[in-house]
Amino acid sequence: MSHTRWEITDADRAREGYQEARRAYLFGKAIRDRRTALGLTQTQLAERAGMTQAAISRLEHGGSTPTIPLLERLASALDSTLHLDITPDSDLSVAFTSRAA
Numbered sequence: 754m755s756h757t758r759w760e761i762t763d764a765d766r767a768r769e770g771y772q773e774a775r776r777a778y779l780f781g782k783a784i785r786d787r788r789t790a791l792g793l794t795q796t797q798l799a800e801r802a803g804m805t806q807a808a809i810s811r812l813e814h815g816g817s818t819p820t821i822p823l824l825e826r827l828a829s830a831l832d833s834t835l836h837l838d839i840t841p842d843s844d845l846s847v848a849f850t851s852r853a854a
Contacts, residue, residue, distance in 0.1 A: 777815040777816065781814055781815040781816075783847040783848055784849070787831045791831065791832070801831075802827055828849060833850055834851075836848045
């Protein structure tokens, strides 16, 4: 009997890993850009978000991808609205913008 199974190639793994790292980098850059625009230190942002400075540093350097609940906390701590533009298998745009008064 013949069985068919899915196999992930090295090229697929490389692409998936690359995309995951790229997403983490883009989230981190958006967090860092908004934090510095507000003149906050990592420690100040961490206090506002109920996190540690090390966790903020890890996020800003692309060491982890934030969850939706964490993004909500960060948006609040950054006095911002979070904008995500996702095109499947293509691109991701992330931005924190000032909340309209």
